[in-house]
Amino acid sequence: MSFPNGSQQPAAAPSEQGGVNGQPGFAGQLAESVPESATSGSALVKVYGSGEAGVRALDNVDIGFAGGRFSAIMGPSGSGKSTLMHCLAGxxxxxxxxxxxxxxxxxxxxxxxxxxxxRDRIGFLFQSFNLLPTLTAEQNILLPLELSGRKPDRQWLNELTESLGIDQRLRHRPSELSGGQQQRVAVARALITRPEVVFADEPTGALDSKSGANLLEFLRGSVRQFGQTVVMVTHDPVAASHADSVVLLADGNIAGRIDDPTQEAVLDSLRRLGG
Amino acid sequence: MLRNTLLQLRHNIGRLTAAGLAIVLGVGFVAATLVFTGTMQSSVRHMVAAPNLAADVVVDDQVARVAEGNENDKRQQRLRKVRDTEGVDVAVPRTESYANASWKGERYSVELNRLPEQQALRWYELAEGSYADAADEVVLSERAADSANLSPGDTITLQQPRYVSPREGESEKAPPKREVTVSGLVDIGSNVLTGGSRVTVFAPQGLLNQLGTTDYRAIDLLLADGADTSAVLDRLRGKLDAGQYVKVRTGQQQADYAVKLFSGRVAAALNAVLLPFGAIALFVAGFVIVNTFSVLHAQRSRQYALLRCVGATRGQIRRSALFEALLVGLVTSVIGTVFGVLVSATVSWPLGLTDSPVDFGSLGITPLALTAPVAAGLLVTFLASLAPAARAMRVAPLAALRPVPDEQASRRIGRARLVSAVVFTVAGAGFLLGGALLGSMTMAVPGGLLAVVGVLLFTPTLIPAVARAFGYLMRSLGPTGTLASGNAVRNPYRASSTSTALMIGVGLIVLLLTGTASARNGANEQIDQRYPVDVKIAAEERGQPVPEGVGQRLAALEGTAATAALSGASFEMERPETSMPEGASREDIPPATFRAMGIAPAKLAEVSRHGAEALRQGTALAPSGILDSWGWSEGDRVELPIGEGSATFRLASTDLIRSGFLLTSSDLAATGAETSTSEIWARATSDTYTPSYTGELNSLAEESASTPIDVGGAVQMRAQFTQVLDTLLLIVTGLLAVAVIIAVVGIANTLGLSVLERGRESALLRALGLTRGQLRGTLALEAVLLAVVGTVLGALIGVLFAFGGVAAMFENIGLPVSFAVPWTRLLLVIACAIPAGVLASVLPARRAAKAQPAAALSEE
Incomplete structure (x- = not known):
């Protein structure tokens, strides 16, 4: 998967603060530096249910994700990572x-x-692709623009679909596409609005390892080339190692951060959390 | 297995609401019909039995009954024979006739019955006031009098309906008129035979004699004390030549006989009219049930697969599915029956069949009325669930192990089905067309039914195709339109059975709309032909002049194009020998009284639609009936003794008048006869029914109450015909509305179930930025699309079938085919589909919009 030399920068991407080659620093910024983050939460609490039966999915979390970076949120099941992402993504x-x-x-x-x-400022990627079965690939990609009544930027569409290798499949319906192709359509849909942040929830969960690796490379590429901000929730250390930084979550609290993670470092930290 | 079925059922009870509602409505309709007709029947039974039970012996005398006007002596003779029979104390002829009545400035038609002098023969109870004892007093039936706002002390005017001569064209003197006082009211129970609203007048014999009402249908007898009933019966039978036409029975026997005569007839006739609508409603409900179980089983396919994995056989799955359907059918059918009983109780009360809306004791609740609807509901549910259950059974155990498929590949229409659809449709349409061309109803009706079956087989292809075509139009509405049109045809079978249900209801309504429009059109053509004059005003009393000023007021009405006053004179004339009935001598037949009217030919051309050119100087126009019965033919020269002398006229037949002769005004004047304004004719600006103009004419007639006038002519005929047709149409549309309501419930049902299926998708769309309003809009559009497709196809098919049926029927009765499409009403029906669709989407849309984007996405 290759990128054309993207001269075009996503207009909405806040690139002043986090450069494409910004030095690897901390992934999670503190609450005081919120304005510099593309997306952040302070003192986040999320309780499901009430009273004795209430579950605290997030317990006073302060977190921020810098713009123009590929960040991952990791943690064991029930750590609150999906809840955190859902809250951040509105x-x-x-x-x-x-x-x-x-x-x-x-x-x-x-x-x-x-x-x-x-609709206008956030892009989404889901584990189960979540394409609308009644629409063609192209209609699916353009859906967020159509919903907001904006005119599709044809050039941007071509660039995205060519670089994702789905430009020949645009007239097909999701049921006629492979899993990998469907997820690439979903990626194009997430990026078509040039969102400030793309939130990805286990994007490789339903893909084979090769398709998964390709997808992660593409996401990483979009960060490098277009200064896209990507926040990904995953429980897969391999996926997490593609990110610029990893935030670890356990029992609704931030349990650690790893910059420039390797598979081993991530596995290590997870093991420590689990143990 | 049974426990699992019940648990599943409990779990999914919400999803069955719409299907349940459909069954309740359909079964309720059937139950309400049966209970209502049963109530009518028991009420009728009581009514026909009561008068007979009051008498010891009843002579059912058909000979006296059919005796004609002049045979009064014969009746009296027979009555005398009965009275003279040994053992007979009292013999009272039972007069049951009709009369015109007026009170408080309004005119009515009333039943006119004899009030016997003997208390024993008065089978009703005095409710208020006293019985009439003088010839100028009457008692009235209580309920009808109450609703007509009459009470003891009021005066009413009675007159026999105008005597219609068996020999057309000959006029008679108006029957005598009497003003009488209401002395009391009697409770005769509810009289459904007259709809309960017509007043029954019980008049003493003296008054009946004065009015000239002498006919009777039976003689009620009271026997002398100690008389041997069977001996009296024998004596009467011998005297009266009892046989086919004369029956002598005891009161009890006669009551039993009358009940037997009526038993079943009323209910059977009403059931025959009403139950088909119940069948249609249940048929439509079947579509809703099919959809519900199809969706339910599809959603449970994983569960079924799991059951199969752990050892459930196909048969068990199938039985479980059918058992579930039967259970749902039973519960909802019972609810529907109770609902139906409540409805009929509510309906029976204002009709006077029961004493209160909760008077269940008087309802005719037969065992059949309670069991048949439940059985029908069970049967429909069972049949409708067969196919879904068969599909549920086919789930492979392996399906449990695979991830849920994203989208079920849309099933294509089977080849066998397509072939039979084409064969049925083509053959049916052929027969329908053939029947239309040959005027054969026996060919057109089965042809139409065959074509209906063909079209119904087609619907799984037809409806999605039409929906897609409409969908292209909806794309222009933006993303919501695109999404809605895609969703609507996602599952072609589901979409088609949803729209088909509506198509059936709408198709029938449109069929009736078109049929009645055509009938009205045809009738108007016939009326135009037979009644060339739009408005004819004459004094109600024959021979009297039209009151002053009526002509001016008629001319001043908006809608009157031209008026003309006709002067008229009466004259008497002897029948020519040649036209005497066989065996009749001149002494038997009195001279006939005719009326000759005069009008200027130019004026006639203004006020008549056709036929004016026949009126020339020296010509007398007469209805063909007179020419025939008097042995004349057109072109004959006949001497008419009008005025002092007599003049000779050339005869020509005309439709302009119903009786008498029409001359030019100068010819009439030349006879020197004394004339008065006999009639006023007018031409209306519109040649169709205009309610406002008819209303104006009626109030014109009311204003002239001092000298009552009659308003006739084409305008009145059109009004009567249109009103009758519209009333019929309204009733039948009301009955079909149940089916349409069920179909709309079906749309809501399909949508609601789809919304549950598409929970994830709705959440995704919300996550991607579809607002709640847009999501609701998408569902509303989807519902509107389904509704519009069903309505448009229904309208199309309704019009086509009506065309065939109308053509066949008109040909059949030998009238020129007159086909009219009621465009305005058709467009109204189609336009109604849009709000109906929106309405159907309200609840499903609310549910869909409730979905939290995050919650729906995170659940796997």
């Missing part, structure tokens, strides 16, 4: 605390405002 509202997307405070937004924010 898919779910935290019980208390604050979520910022760039300069916007998501916690104060109405459902409609949240929806419009997601």
């Amino acid at each position: 898919l779910d509202t935290p019980t208390s605390g604050r979520v910022m997307l760039g300069d916007t405070d998501l916690t104060g937004l109405s459902d409609k405002q949240l929806t419009l924010t997601r």
Whole structure:
């Protein structure tokens, strides 16, 4: 998978603060430096249920992800990593605390405002591809633009689909595509709006290892080439090792950070958390 | 297995709501019909038995009954024979006739019965006031009098309906009119035979004599004390020549006989009319049930596969599915039956069949009325669940181990089905067309039914194709339109059975709309032909002049194009020898009274639609009936003794008048006869039914209450015909509405079940930025699409079938085929599909919009 020399920078990407080759520093920034983060949460608490039966999925989490970087959130099952991502992405509202997307405070937004924010400023990748079966690949990719009534940028569409190798499959419906192809369509859909942040939830979970590796390379490439900000939730150390940094979560708390992670370093930390 | 079935059923109870509602409505309709007709029947039974039970012996005398006007003597003779029979104390002729009545400025038709002098023969109870004892007093039936706002002390005017001469064209004097006082009210129970609303007047014999109402249908007898009933019966039978036409029975026997005569007839006739609509409703409900179980089983396919993995046989799965359906069918059918009983109780009360809306004792709840609807509901549910159960059974155990397939590949229509669909449709359409061309209903009706079966077989291809075509239009509405059109045809079978249900209901309604529009059109053509004059006003009393000022007021009405006053004179004329009935001598037949009217030919051309050119100087126009019965033919020269002398006229037949002769005004004047304004004719600006104009004419007639006038002509005929047709149409549409409502419930059902299936997708769309409003809009559009497709196809098929049926029927009765498409009403029906679709989407859309984007995505 190769990138054309992307002269075009995603317009919405906040690139001043986190350069493409920005020095590897800390992945999770502290709450004080929130404005510099592409997406951040402070004092996030999420409780499911109530009273005795209540489960604290997030327990006072402060976290920020720098722009133009590929970050991963890791942790064992039930550590709260998916909840954290859902809160940051405006898919779910935290019980208390604050979520910022760039300069916007998501916690104060109405459902409609949240929806419009997601539509225009956030991209999503899911484990189970989640393409709409009634739409063709192209219609699926352009859906977020259509929903917001924006005109599709043909050149950007061509660039994306060519680099993802799906430009010949655009007229097909999802049921006629392989798993890898479907996930690449989903990637194109996530990037078509030039979102400020792409949130990926176990994007390689349903792929074979080769397709998975290709996908991660592409995501990494999009960060390098276009300064895209990507936040990925995964439990796969191999996937996590493609990221610039990894935040470890356990029992709703941040349990550690690894910059420039290797598989071994990630496995080590996980083992320590589990043990 | 049984436990599992029950648990599954409990788990999915919410998803069965719509299907349950459909069954409840369908079964409720059937139950309500049966209970209602049963109630009618028991009420009728009571009504026909009661008068007979009051008498000791009843002479059922068909000979007297069919005796004609002049045979009054014969009736009296027979009555005398009965009275003279030994052992007979009292013999009272039972008069059951009709009369025109007026009170408080309004005119009514009432039943006119004899009030016997003997208390024993009064089978009703006095409710208010007293019985009439003078010839100027009457008692009335209580309920109808109450609703007509009449009470003791009020006066009403009675008159026999105008006597219609068996020899057309000959006029008679108006029957005598009497003003009488209401002395009391009697409770006769509820009289469904007259809809419970017509007033029954019980009049003493003296009054009946004055009114000239002398016919009777039976004689009620009271026997002398100690008389031997069977001996009296024998004596009467001998005297009256009892046989086919004369029966002598005891009161009890006569009551039993009358009940037997009526038993079943009323209920059977009503059931025959109403139950087909129940069948249609249940048929449509079947589609909703098929959809529900198809979706339910598809959603459970993994569970079924798991069961198969752990050792359940196919038969067990199938039995479980069928048992579930039967259980649902049983519960909802029982609810539906109870619902139906409640409905019929509510309906029976205002009709006067019961004393209150909760008077269940008076309802005709037969065992059949309770069991048949439940059986019908069970049968429909069972049949509708056969195919889904068969599909559930086919799930492979391996399916449990595979991930859930993303999208079930849409099943294509089977070849056998397609072939039979084509064969049925083509053959049926051929027969329908053939029947239309040859005017054979026996060919057109089965042809139409065959074509319906063909079209129904086609629907799984037809409906998605039409939906896709409409879907292209909806794309222009943006992403919601694109999503909705894609979703609507995702599962062609589901979409087609949803829309088909609506198609059936709408198709039938449109069929009726088109049929009645054509009938109205045909009738208007016939009316135009037979009634060339739109408005004819005459004094109600024959021979009287039209009151002053009526002509001016008629001319001033908006909608009147031209008016003309006709002067008229009466004259008497002897029948020519040649036209005497066989064996009749001149003494038997009195001279006939005719009326000759005059109008200027130019005026006539203004006020008539056709036929004016026949009126010339020296010509007398007469209805063909007179020419025939008097042995004349067109072109004959006949001397008419009008005025002092008599003049000779050339005869021509006309449709302009129903009786008498029409001359030019100058010819009439030349006879020197004394004339008065006999009629006023007018031409209306519109040649179709205009309610406002008809209303104006009626109020014109009411204003002239001092000298009552009659308003006739084509306008009245059109109004009557249109009103009758519209009323019928309204009733039948109301009955079909149940099927349409079920079909709309079906749309909501399909949508609701699809929304559950597409939970993840809805959440994804919300995550990608589809607002709640847009999501609701998508579902509303999907529902509208399904509704519009069903409606448009239904309308199309309804019009086509109506065309065949109307053509065949008109040909059959020998009228020129007159086909009319009621465009406005059709468009209205189609336009109704849009709000109906939106309405059907409300609940499913609310549910879909509730989905939290995150929650739906994280659950695997």
